[in-house]
Amino acid sequence: MSLDARIRADIEARIRSGEWRPGDRIPFEHELTATYGCSRATVSKALGALARAGFIERRRRAGSFVAHPPIHATVLDVPDLRAVVEARGEAYRWALIAQHRRDRADLADIGAIGPVLALTGLHRADDAPFGVEQRWIALGTAPEAAAQDFSTVAPGSWLLAHVPWSDARHRISAIGADADQAIALDLAPGEACLQLERWTWRSGALVTYVRQVFPGTRYDLVAEFKPFGA
Amino acid sequence: MSLDARIRADIEARIRSGEWRPGDRIPFEHELTATYGCSRATVSKALGALARAGFIERRRRAGSFVAHPPIHATVLDVPDLRAVVEARGEAYRWALIAQHRRDRADLADIGAIGPVLALTGLHRADDAPFGVEQRWIALGTAPEAAAQDFSTVAPGSWLLAHVPWSDARHRISAIGADADQAIALDLAPGEACLQLERWTWRSGALVTYVRQVFPGTRYDLVAEFKPFGA
DNA sequence: GAGTGGTCTAGACCACAAA
DNA sequence: TTGTGGTCTAGACCACTCC
Numbered sequence: 064m065s066l067d068a069r070i071r072a073d074i075e076a077r078i079r080s081g082e083w084r085p086g087d088r089i090p091f092e093h094e095l096t097a098t099y100g101c102s103r104a105t106v107s108k109a110l111g112a113l114a115r116a117g118f119i120e121r122r123r124r125a126g127s128f129v130a131h132p133p134i135h136a137t138v139l140d141v142p143d144l145r146a147v148v149e150a151r152g153e154a155y156r157w158a159l160i161a162q163h164r165r166d167r168a169d170l171a172d173i174g175a176i177g178p179v180l181a182l183t184g185l186h187r188a189d190d191a192p193f194g195v196e197q198r199w200i201a202l203g204t205a206p207e208a209a210a211q212d213f214s215t216v217a218p219g220s221w222l223l224a225h226v227p228w229s230d231a232r233h234r235i236s237a238i239g240a241d242a243d244q245a246i247a248l249d250l251a252p253g254e255a256c257l258q259l260e261r262w263t264w265r266s267g268a269l270v271t272y273v274r275q276v277f278p279g280t281r282y283d284l285v286a287e288f289k290p291f292g293a
Numbered sequence: 294m295s296l297d298a299r300i301r302a303d304i305e306a307r308i309r310s311g312e313w314r315p316g317d318r319i320p321f322e323h324e325l326t327a328t329y330g331c332s333r334a335t336v337s338k339a340l341g342a343l344a345r346a347g348f349i350e351r352r353r354r355a356g357s358f359v360a361h362p363p364i365h366a367t368v369l370d371v372p373d374l375r376a377v378v379e380a381r382g383e384a385y386r387w388a389l390i391a392q393h394r395r396d397r398a399d400l401a402d403i404g405a406i407g408p409v410l411a412l413t414g415l416h417r418a419d420d421a422p423f424g425v426e427q428r429w430i431a432l433g434t435a436p437e438a439a440a441q442d443f444s445t446v447a448p449g450s451w452l453l454a455h456v457p458w459s460d461a462r463h464r465i466s467a468i469g470a471d472a473d474q475a476i477a478l479d480l481a482p483g484e485a486c487l488q489l490e491r492w493t494w495r496s497g498a499l500v501t502y503v504r505q506v507f508p509g510t511r512y513d514l515v516a517e518f519k520p521f522g523a
Numbered sequence: 524g525a526g527t528g529g530t531c532t533a534g535a536c537c538a539c540a541a542a
Numbered sequence: 543t544t545g546t547g548g549t550c551t552a553g554a555c556c557a558c559t560c561c
Binding site: 065066067101102103104105108122123124125 | 529530531532533534538539540541542
């Protein structure tokens with residue numbers, strides 16, 4: 064492993080672990096030069112790669128800082144639905160329908176171990192329901208969630224702001240609305256809906272699993288991209 | 294614009310334009326050093342960025358070569374359905390249902406200008422239908438398509454292999470199957486389906502627009518990803 | 524064996540923004 | 543004004559790999 068790759072991995076690990084948090088200033092290039100006993104070009108190459116990957120922001124005369132995670136709403140992001148809806152100029156509302164705690168996860172396929180918080184709720188835009196959500200939060204990985212009141216704050220928004228994550232997986236499929244979903248979303252049973260499942264992990268441990276169901280006519284996912292990762 | 298960025302943009306433009314094709318060797322670093330009148334480190338920085346972005350592959354002792362576009366099947370790729378199906382160990386078949394040529398695109402929303410080839414067909418895996426496809430190919434952008442026989446070769450497979458592209462956009466939504474789709478896919482009308490629309494451009498000109506409809510129970514899209522683009 | 528890319532050094536000048 | 547990151551140079555050694 065090259066020296067610049069070691070420096071990069073080292074700093075990336077400190078950011079992922081939370082040792083260096085968003086907004087923190089990381090050491091100046093000349094300090095890292097001394098730390099690693101190398102030239103400034105090597106440090107600069109490592110920091111340049113980290114900046115390109117979005118881990119840090121670099122500002123002349125000020126230094127390099129751990130970046131704040133961005134908020135978008137495309138298929139490869141974890142969207143904050145509140146932000147998405149408000150960006151469209153509509154009023155967002157979250158309503159908690161049910162909440163209970165289980166000391167042992169009884170859903171093997173979601174991959175949670177230990178106590179979980181199970182939540183069901185409804186997302187509204189301008190008072191019209193546009194998504195139902197069932198969510199499980201692994202309290203072993205995110206213990207702060209146990210004390211949080213989710214009656215007015217959507218768990219997705221709260222998690223994005225408070226719990227870091229390192230990996231996620233989406234599964235996108237089409238389903239017919241079941242009876243409960245149809246009532247919540249004001250649809251006919253069996254009407255086509257977009258189902259988005261998302262697993263979110265932190266360092267290999269599941270943070271949360273969520274299943275969101277949106278009416279097919281009121282929601283779609285968009286992805287713009289280029290070939291070869293260009 | 295920095296010198297290394299100019300070199301990078303210059304080479305990228307030659308690749309996108311097709312002047313340098315996949316497999317071609319691009320000039321050696323020391324030749325580019327002479328061309329641009331700069332040091333090897335600057336050339337190396339530009340080529341390194343192009344390699345990271347997937348435009349070129351670099352091989353010691355051999356040189357740097359224009360990369361071949363990869364084939365994958367996740368939500369941010371243009372999948373070759375034949376490859377996806379065969380990777381699952383199933384037999385793929387394509388059946389052309391209808392084909393006609395229009396001298397003027399009559400679908401303003403797809404963004405095609407000039408003559409288009411309109412195709413409808415069915416994808417099968419192990420003889421079971423799993424997707425219907427409606428496609429428009431802009432003959433102004435991809436004139437070779439006019440002479441191609443799409444009765445046995447799926448247009449998606451052919452286009453991926455023969456027509457380069459520079460940008461794409463997906464829209465993923467859920468719809469109820471209409472009468473024709475229900476018959477083709479062997480479903481009840483109104484049953485939930487996943488609809489994938491894709492626009493593909495080359496240098497700003499539309500190459501093809503396709504709308505694929507899959508039974509919700511037989512197809513889903515998966516995306517795995519990390520925060521900050523890490 | 525010869526020549527490529529991969530990496531690193533020590534130094535330099537500059538633009539820019541924060542102090 | 544000052545010190546940071548941004549960029550570039552000229553040179554070096556190395557590992558790899560194709561001839």
